Amino acid sequence: MGKVEKSIENLQKCICMKCPTYRSAYEKKSMPDDMTKMIKRDFSNMDDPEGLFCGSGKSRFIDEKKGCICDSCPVYKENGLTKGYYCFEGVEE
Numbered sequence: 001m002g003k004v005e006k007s008i009e010n011l012q013k014c015i016c017m018k019c020p021t022y023r024s025a026y027e028k029k030s031m032p033d034d035m036t037k038m039i040k041r042d043f044s045n046m047d048d049p050e051g052l053f054c055g056s057g058k059s060r061f062i063d064e065k066k067g068c069i070c071d072s073c074p075v076y077k078e079n080g081l082t083k084g085y086y087c088f089e090g091v092e093e
């Protein structure tokens with residue numbers, strides 16, 4: 001069980017789609033639908049969002065580390081997170 005609740009509120013605060021790792025994967029994989037939705041802030045596919053990785057687990061698309069900006073995110077601060085790269089490592093216990 002991770003520390004972060006998988007909620008719309010948290011998803012709205014997530015800044016993953018602004019980070020270089022996310023952007024690089026998005027460009028490389030020719031815009032997978034899930035990532036396009038996140039970048040457009042369309043949260044209709046909440047079951048398995050391609051974002052809020054600290055709450056929902058690893059990414060299905062991201063496969064190269066290019067920098068992580070989690071420590072600037074409100075969700076990171078509010079939940080006392082300490083790591084980063086949740087898109088690779090999965091949720092923080």
Ligand code: SF4
Nearest residue numbers: 014015053054070073
């Ligand atoms: S801490 Fe990182 S993974 Fe979690 S919501 Fe913020 S930017 Fe997204």
Ligand code: SF4
Nearest residue numbers: 016019068069086087
């Ligand atoms: S978890 Fe970190 S590295 Fe991964 S997409 Fe979010 S901000 Fe970028």
